[in-house]
Amino acid sequence: MSNSLVLSFSSKLKSITDILSSQFRAKMRRKNEEMKKAIQRGLKDLADHSQKDLLADLLETYYMEHVKKTNEVDDYFYEQLIFAFEHGDNARMENLFERVIEFTRNQNKELSRLLALRYQQQQKYALAYGYSGELDLFIARTQLDLIVRCENFDGARKIKKHFAREQTPLLNYTDMLQELIQIGDFALFKETKDKYDSQIDRDPTFLNGLMKLLNGFFGGN
DSSP states (O other): OOHHHHHHHHHHHHHHHHHHHHHHHHHHHHHHHHHHHHHHHHHHHHHHTTTTHHHHHHHHHHHIIIHHHHOOHHHHHHHOOOOHHHHHHHHHHHHHHHHHHHTTTSSHHHHHHHHHHHHHHHHHHHHHHHHHSSHHHHHHHHHHHHHHHHOOHHHHHHHHHHHHSSHHHHHHHHHHHHHHHHHHHHHHHHHHHHHHHHHTTHHHHHHHHHHHHHHHHTTTT
């Protein structure tokens, strides 16, 4: 066979292979999308019927049989994981969150934040600290929560005293915040917030808590 024929044959074979490969990938993408839609519907149906364990079973199966084997840790998976965290069995979903955080090396910080908040609400402060990522932010959020929910200024100070290892700009702000609330100085409250915006903006939930505090103590001025 001449060189020209060999080259022509090789070129045609490559074209056929590329087409088949492209068709195969397209077919697999369609199957993958169908599977994802089915899982999303299944999770919603189970949540609607309060089937917490079955919901955890479904997501656990998807994680073990697909995500870990294909390493497809995408936005879709995180969305379903957070949905299941809210609607599935608490203990099982906390365990799955911990495993995903370890598997992904804490790639999605929102998982750590949600898990830390859950443990904080359960008063499992050591676990909450372990998943908070940034200790001063965890302390500041906890302080703010205590003040907003029950005006527990003493508890807020104790949280800082127990957990803080160093005085950071954010903890400086929460110290001043408590004083400003107690003396009722809104103008100074606003001025201080403006100076610490870079710290406050580190976490949207902290800012939301601050807005609740503003409405509660300063009438939403």
